[in-house]
Amino acid sequence: LMVVVTRKSKIKIIIKTITNMMAGHLLIHLIGGALLSNPATEIITFIILILLTVLEFAEALIQACVFTLLVNLYLHGNT
Numbered sequence: 001l002m003v004v005v006t007r008k009s010k011i012k013i014i015i016k017t018i019t020n021m022m023a024g025h026l027l028i029h030l031i032g033g034a035l036l037s038n039p040a041t042e043i044i045t046f047i048i049l050i051l052l053t054v055l056e057f058a059e060a061l062i063q064a065c066v067f068t069l070l071v072n073l074y075l076h077g078n079t
Helices: 002-037 039-077
Strands: none
Touching: 002 039
């Protein structure tokens, strides 16, 4: 039973990580669309987009570490 619980929690972590990536990309696309539709707020929107892009890079580094750890756990857990 513990093996099933452990595997399900690993799958939950993977799903949460993937949804976080998708949410970040979606947010950048939505704000980018607002940048194109309203020229009056161009500068503020552009600054927000730059900050979100930096945040996405940091998130990508952290998630790469998490995925690497999960793969390592799967490989060593199954042998």
